[in-house]
Amino acid sequence: MRLFIALVPPPELRRELGELADIAHARCGGRRMPDESLHLTLAFIGEVEEAQATTLVNWVQSLAIIPGKCRLDGWGCFKRPGIVWIGSQASDPALGELHRELWQGLEACGWSGRPDKFVHHVTLLRRAITNRLQDLPSINLTWPYSQVALIQSFTDERGARYRTLAVSQG
Template sequence: MTRPPDPSSASRRTRVFFALWPAPAIARRLHREGERAHATTGGRRMRRDTLHLTLAFIGDMPRERLEDLLACADKVDFAPFALVVDRIAAWRHNHIVWAGASVQPPELESLVSQLNAALADAGFPVERRKFSAHVTLLRNARGELPASDIDPPIEWSVRTFALIESDLAQDGAHYTVLKFWPAAGTTGH
């Protein structure tokens, strides 16, 4: 599923973002949480193969800038960490049901901070709002969903982050991992 950027496509545009990409077992657990929430709220469930935690959304950009993005990510030095996904809730303003961590590990905050600094230095847009680690499970949710615990919590061992390309289609977005970056002292995904 990982593929290198295509240098012959320099004149085209691409839509990309950096993310934590879950291992299959974690994606299955997140998908089951979305299924449970869907019974209460309705909406459109995210496909299991698209579940992720966005670190930095770049959006639409010229494909020839992919090398610049790769260079930004190469500057990030992060330690592996455990992310405990233990909460499920909804944002009413945008009808999103999400799963997240009640405590964000300092390693995650450092990863996001380093990535945003490198992106800003290279002239890429950077989110100014406080980072809120979450995985979108449902879109267009209609019912109420009070915040609750995920029991047992999902223990996500984070050892990589990735650059993802997003292709929008009628049935939703389709993602391709362009590259993984391993945490310090690890061998990767």
């Protein structure tokens, strides 16, 4: 199964992100991420066996996350494969530290794959036709967080979907 650790937005923020995704979709085209799929990935783990997933579930449930607030105030894109996202114009030291701590724990458990660079972002569109972001509205959102979630990515007849397997202490 394919797993990652992420922040999941509270309902009000998820609604606001969904509205911004609608605006971005109208201007940039592509495939809009469903509201229920919006998240901020902290650690992409990849494919794991079921026994490894059980270990990760237990580990995530034992984590105590220091609460924080993430600022989302800028649009961005990854030209390949046409990802349009919302993130921050400045690095967030607390979120960067959470990312590092999660990877230290994963590496201590035998996982590898820590990226060289961490760009905190929420993907709104995939396969965007254009990445002309200057026409999009300015944003200034605050994301309070106190937990991380272990999420499984899977594909079914409705396409790519996510299922939460575990949540840290909060």
